[in-house]
Amino acid sequence: MAQPKNFGFDEEAQMVRDSARKFLRDNAGIESLRKLVAVDHVEAYESTTQPNYYDEKLWQQIVELGWTTLAVPEQIGGAGMSMVTLAALAEEVGSVALPSPLTSTLLATTVLREADGPGAKTALEAIVSGGPATLAITDESGSWDAADSGVAAKAQGSGATLNGTAYFVQDARKAASFVVSATADGGTALYVVAADAPGVTILPDRIVDLTRDQARVVFQDVEVAAGAVVAAAGKGEAAISRATPAMLTIVAADICGAAEWQLQTTNEYAQIRTQFDHPIGFFQAVKHPIVNMMIDIDRARSLVYTAACAIDTEPERAQWYARMAKSAASDAAAFCSGRSVQLHGGIGFTWECDVHIYFKRQKHNQMYLGDGSYQRARLAELADQAAA
Amino acid sequence: MAERKDTPEQAEFREHCRSWLAENKPAPPSFRLPISAIEVMTEEQRDYLASWQNKVYKAGLIGCDYPSEYGGGGHTNFQAVANQELQRAGVPYLLNIIGLNMAAPTILQHGTEEQKKRMLPPLLSCDEIWCQGFSEPGAGSDLANVQAPAVRDGDNWIINGHKVWTSLAHFATWMIMICRTSSDHKYNGLTYYIVPIADTLGVTVRPLIKITGETGFNEVLFEDVVVPDTLRLDEVGKGWTVAMTTLTYERGAAEGAGSGGGKGMDERLDELIALAKRMKRNGKPAWQDATVRDKIMQLSIRGEGLRQLGRRARVAALCDHPMRLPLQTKVLISEWLQDVAACAVEVEGAYASLYKGDERAPDGGDWPLAYMNSYGFTIAAGTNEVQRNILGERVLGMAKSK
Numbered sequence: 001m002a003q004p005k006n007f008g009f010d011e012e013a014q015m016v017r018d019s020a021r022k023f024l025r026d027n028a029g030i031e032s033l034r035k036l037v038a039v040d041h042v043e044a045y046e047s048t049t050q051p052n053y054y055d056e057k058l059w060q061q062i063v064e065l066g067w068t069t070l071a072v073p074e075q076i077g078g079a080g081m082s083m084v085t086l087a088a089l090a091e092e093v094g095s096v097a098l099p100s101p102l103t104s105t106l107l108a109t110t111v112l113r114e115a116d117g118p119g120a121k122t123a124l125e126a127i128v129s130g131g132p133a134t135l136a137i138t139d140e141s142g143s144w145d146a147a148d149s150g151v152a153a154k155a156q157g158s159g160a161t162l163n164g165t166a167y168f169v170q171d172a173r174k175a176a177s178f179v180v181s182a183t184a185d186g187g188t189a190l191y192v193v194a195a196d197a198p199g200v201t202i203l204p205d206r207i208v209d210l211t212r213d214q215a216r217v218v219f220q221d222v223e224v225a226a227g228a229v230v231a232a233a234g235k236g237e238a239a240i241s242r243a244t245p246a247m248l249t250i251v252a253a254d255i256c257g258a259a260e261w262q263l264q265t266t267n268e269y270a271q272i273r274t275q276f277d278h279p280i281g282f283f284q285a286v287k288h289p290i291v292n293m294m295i296d297i298d299r300a301r302s303l304v305y306t307a308a309c310a311i312d313t314e315p316e317r318a319q320w321y322a323r324m325a326k327s328a329a330s331d332a333a334a335f336c337s338g339r340s341v342q343l344h345g346g347i348g349f350t351w352e353c354d355v356h357i358y359f360k361r362q363k364h365n366q367m368y369l370g371d372g373s374y375q376r377a378r379l380a381e382l383a384d385q386a387a388a
Numbered sequence: 389m390a391e392r393k394d395t396p397e398q399a400e401f402r403e404h405c406r407s408w409l410a411e412n413k414p415a416p417p418s419f420r421l422p423i424s425a426i427e428v429m430t431e432e433q434r435d436y437l438a439s440w441q442n443k444v445y446k447a448g449l450i451g452c453d454y455p456s457e458y459g460g461g462g463h464t465n466f467q468a469v470a471n472q473e474l475q476r477a478g479v480p481y482l483l484n485i486i487g488l489n490m491a492a493p494t495i496l497q498h499g500t501e502e503q504k505k506r507m508l509p510p511l512l513s514c515d516e517i518w519c520q521g522f523s524e525p526g527a528g529s530d531l532a533n534v535q536a537p538a539v540r541d542g543d544n545w546i547i548n549g550h551k552v553w554t555s556l557a558h559f560a561t562w563m564i565m566i567c568r569t570s571s572d573h574k575y576n577g578l579t580y581y582i583v584p585i586a587d588t589l590g591v592t593v594r595p596l597i598k599i600t601g602e603t604g605f606n607e608v609l610f611e612d613v614v615v616p617d618t619l620r621l622d623e624v625g626k627g628w629t630v631a632m633t634t635l636t637y638e639r640g641a642a643e644g645a646g647s648g649g650g651k652g653m654d655e656r657l658d659e660l661i662a663l664a665k666r667m668k669r670n671g672k673p674a675w676q677d678a679t680v681r682d683k684i685m686q687l688s689i690r691g692e693g694l695r696q697l698g699r700r701a702r703v704a705a706l707c708d709h710p711m712r713l714p715l716q717t718k719v720l721i722s723e724w725l726q727d728v729a730a731c732a733v734e735v736e737g738a739y740a741s742l743y744k745g746d747e748r749a750p751d752g753g754d755w756p757l758a759y760m761n762s763y764g765f766t767i768a769a770g771t772n773e774v775q776r777n778i779l780g781e782r783v784l785g786m787a788k789s790k
């Protein structure tokens with residue numbers, strides 16, 4: 001075993017986690033989350049354009065705290081922190097179900113740092129100076145395959161012209177720039193495109209989750225210069241694939257944090273809600289599923305740290321562990337979400353009760369980048385490759 | 389290669405374990421060994437396994453952290469290293485598991501100086517085998533309902549009663565036993581003894597046959613058995629507290645005097661995948677079937693999750709509650725073993741009907757056997773239902789279930 005016993009969770013990681021925890025609990029607790037995203041169901045789900053709920057002031061503070069630069073390599077002005085540190089941060093973000101472009105920016109960063117085009121460096125520098133970024137790499141079918149893209153690139157001088165649509169773009173309305181994958185002659189290429197570039201249109205989706213926004217991003221004759229090439233044709237797919245373990249791990253960590261909130265909230269309720277003269281946690285039909293929530297979370301969380309540690313120290317195993325982590329986390333998200341509503345009874349079924357906010361975020365993250373069975377199919381392929 | 393973060397002493401010891409195990413790994417026996425130590429039935433099996441444990445002990449891989457005056461190695465934090473290396477080496481399992489993982493830590497914590505000096509060395513070396521007489525016909529999950537009476541008679545105690553499911557009693561010299569010394573208090577009316585059961589007047593050991601057709605556990609009857617007071621462990625009326633020490637170790641929440649060997653999780657999973665590649669489903673190898681692949685990968689993830697949970701349990705900064713992860717171990721491992729065997733049986737399809745002794749049975753009929761046998765693990769050592777009560781109550785603080 002080439003991994004350090006403590007997953008590389010060192011003092012630095014602990015400091016980042018503990019200060020993030022304190023900051024988020026002080027500034028983004030459940031009260032403010034409810035006020036932010038869940039005041040008005042009509043506004044949330046029936047406005048002509050779905051609101052893009054997030055606290056911009058808080059986001060500025062997060063940028064000032066340097067969280068968006070944690071994954072950026074030091075040479076480019078970032079903090080170059082370990083993946084284990086990032087996972088710990090992502091867990092804290094999930095535990096308060098934070099609406100912000102942080103996760104999207106971290107995911108974009110993991111792709112950018114795997115690419116060697118001039119645009120990669122520029123885009124990372126833009127992130128360091130506070131600009132949120134997001135990935136626009138998914139096609140209409142919702143495929144998570146790095147080779148599939150809904151955008152085509154045509155060579156144009158030393159740059160390219162982009163046409164097509166990227167689907168399921170996360171936090172599209174919060175991002176300052178998109179990292180776009182496009183099919184070009186010679187294979188997949190990656191480009192960085194400003195959100196306000198001519199020819200870019202953001203068409204917001206209407207989504208279930210109240211803690212993020214999502215959109216289709218249409219590119220119509222969008223011209224990108226040579227300096228905006230993140231990965232040249234034929235190199236984009238590999239860059240996304242190399243970043244995939246980190247992407248999966250960050251989302252899985254977010255899920256674990258949110259699932260822990262679901263566990264603690266449901267557990268508290270099981271201790272205060274009384275029926276048949278007992279707190280409902282007395283009944284094993286309530287107690288045991290809550291214990292099973294904990295078991296699911298602890299499995300996923302252990303695998304998240306293993307995956308993060310593999311990315312830091314054992315990259316050849318990173319994809320294996322990261323897909324395990326995402327599979328376990330996706331299943332935990334599904335189970336914990338279901339139980340959190342069911343075990344609250346009638347109140348759990350209402351807009352009043354905070355569990356719906358987490359339920360919705362978890363269902364979104366469960367599918368995002370591939371659910372449990374999707375990951376397991378990829379794992380079986382990896383097992384076949386290892387055996388061949 | 390040393391594990392990262394081994395101390396220099398641990399690294400050196402790990403080297404010793406590895407080279408010793410490489411040189412001394414025994415040839416597989418000509419006869420079948422059961423799945424685990426608690427199914428050992430024949431003298432042939434016992435002798436083979438006892439002599440293996442004895443060699444491992446002499447090489448210093450058992451009782452490493454026990455004081456040398458009690459037959460131990462006198463080291464600190466060596467046992468975990470030895471256990472890891474034993475598990476990795478693909479060697480036979482240790483026979484005296486009730487001794488090593490339940491009796492030894494209980495005696496070390498609660499015993500008198502004489503008890504420790506007398507009991508521990510032959511326990512570690514496997515010269516004396518131990519069994520556990522806790523369960524009774526009327527006391528299983530509700531263990532504190534134990535009724536077997538112990539009545540004081542001068543310097544002795546007179547013990548009666550009926551113990552059941554007593555693994556290894558047929559080979560045991562000693563039994564750790566809880567008896568009722570007062571009927572006024574449920575919990576404070578129990579006292580803990582070390583009872584000689586081999587060739588003892590008034591003790592009858594009768595095998596019970598398991599669901600698999602194998603034996604390995606017994607009922608033990610006590611009829612006016614005389615036990616000297618010097619074999620009482622800790623104070624009269626403190627039996628429940630002492631039993632809790634035993635159970636903490638039994639459920640894997642703390643490390644005993646030695647473990648490891650036998651089939652590891654990776655090996656079982658590899659065997660399952662190999663089986664799925666051989667067995668046919670819809671005319672193709674079962675391994676090509678998406679449902680089968682999904683199930684097996686699910687088990688692979690759960691297995692890895694369990695291993696990594698054990699690792700995380702040792703990183704305080706990544707644990708919210710000290711007992712939250714350790715108390716899950718028993719539930720996770722037993723359910724994993726059960727589900728791996730269940731999956732293998734499904735993969736076998738029609739062939740799952742064939743049992744040991746049928747020459748066409750895949751893997752010698754081991755999978756249906758392992759599947760049936762796995763219920764022993766989800767029932768023994770506190771059923772998984774009871775474990776979930778404990779997790780809900782002690783870790784999460786929910787109201788105590790009746």
Ligand SMILES: Cc1cc2nc3c(=O)[nH]c(=O)nc-3n(C[C@H](O)[C@H](O)[C@H](O)COP(=O)(O)OP(=O)(O)OC[C@H]3O[C@@H](n4cnc5c(N)ncnc54)[C@H](O)[C@@H]3O)c2cc1C
Pocket residue numbers: 284426519520521522523525527528529530552553554555556605763764765767768769770771772773774777789790
């Ligand atoms: C293979 C094997 C080896 C064993 N070896 C030993 C040994 O060496 N020494 C020894 O002393 N004992 C041994 N045991 C006994 C074991 O500890 C008991 O079988 C176990 O504690 C359960 O007790 P019981 O059999 O009386 O079942 P019961 O307690 O009667 O349980 C029956 C069912 O009811 C459920 N149940 C009971 N109470 C509750 C509750 N409060 N909440 C929810 N569900 C509940 C149980 O989970 C179970 O499903 C062994 C058992 C097995 C299977």
